Amino acid sequence: MDWQGQKLAEHLLQILLIAFAITAFIVGYSLASFQLMLAVFAGGVVLTSLVIIPNWPWFNKHPLKWLDSSEAEKYPKPVKEKEKEAGGGAKKKGEKR
Amino acid sequence: MHWFGYRANALLTLSVTILAIICGIASFSDTFNSPLPTASIQVLNVNRFQKLSNGDDEVSLTLNITADLQSLFTWNTKQVFVFVAAEYETSKNSLNQVSLWDGIIPSQEHAKFWIRATNKYRFTDQGSNLRGKEFNLTLHWHVMPKTGKMIADKIVMTGYALPQEYR
Numbered sequence: 587m588d589w590q591g592q593k594l595a596e597h598l599l600q601i602l603l604i605a606f607a608i609t610a611f612i613v614g615y616s617l618a619s620f621q622l623m624l625a626v627f628a629g630g631v632v633l634t635s636l637v638i639i640p641n642w643p644w645f646n647k648h649p650l651k652w653l654d655s656s657e658a659e660k661y662p663k664p665v666k667e668k669e670k671e672a673g674g675g676a677k678k679k680g681e682k683r
Numbered sequence: 684m685h686w687f688g689y690r691a692n693a694l695l696t697l698s699v700t701i702l703a704i705i706c707g708i709a710s711f712s713d714t715f716n717s718p719l720p721t722a723s724i725q726v727l728n729v730n731r732f733q734k735l736s737n738g739d740d741e742v743s744l745t746l747n748i749t750a751d752l753q754s755l756f757t758w759n760t761k762q763v764f765v766f767v768a769a770e771y772e773t774s775k776n777s778l779n780q781v782s783l784w785d786g787i788i789p790s791q792e793h794a795k796f797w798i799r800a801t802n803k804y805r806f807t808d809q810g811s812n813l814r815g816k817e818f819n820l821t822l823h824w825h826v827m828p829k830t831g832k833m834i835a836d837k838i839v840m841t842g843y844a845l846p847q848e849y850r
Binding site for chain 2: 610618634641
């Protein structure tokens, strides 16, 4: 998933769960059935999990733009020259004294 | 949220938290219920009234219990536990409460009832004080919710008395 997709997933999670909770309470209270309230909410949890957990394509609409490999080759990684200089400096000092 | 496991974890914790909140609201909705229960009890017969070998008095009664507890039930009620207690005063104890009969009412349909029964549990005194004793019969109930706080209340009925002599 990309960044926009993750944001969408989180928003969908919160909105869907709260909407199902409110619906479940209203249905349960008006029909005077506690069991029905729990059933509606459980159904809502299952539906929400189907919407946000799998890696659906709509979560990948803004893919990250990685650099091309040709760009990376133009700026090669610096070699570790510090070790070479340190070794050479110590040798020089030793010889002078 | 990049890995499905994180999303599954967030879903699980948020849904359980929201479930707790709606159960709390359901329990709170019980406060809007104003119940009007009624009850009456008659002592039909004093079957036995004797002094036991250890010196305590014992009575056996046949009771006729009529009650309408339908208004106690809400959508959040699992069952109502109801019991009848005899209450009286002696020189030794300022209040004696003896449970005579109890029952469980599982639903609103069963809450309006009429029952004729002898006392389920023995009506025994701590001592020999029951001859001619005046006592109250109290119908207690405990409303047990599906979620939330249990509520207990009672109706006190006065004016009952035991015979002066053993039978």
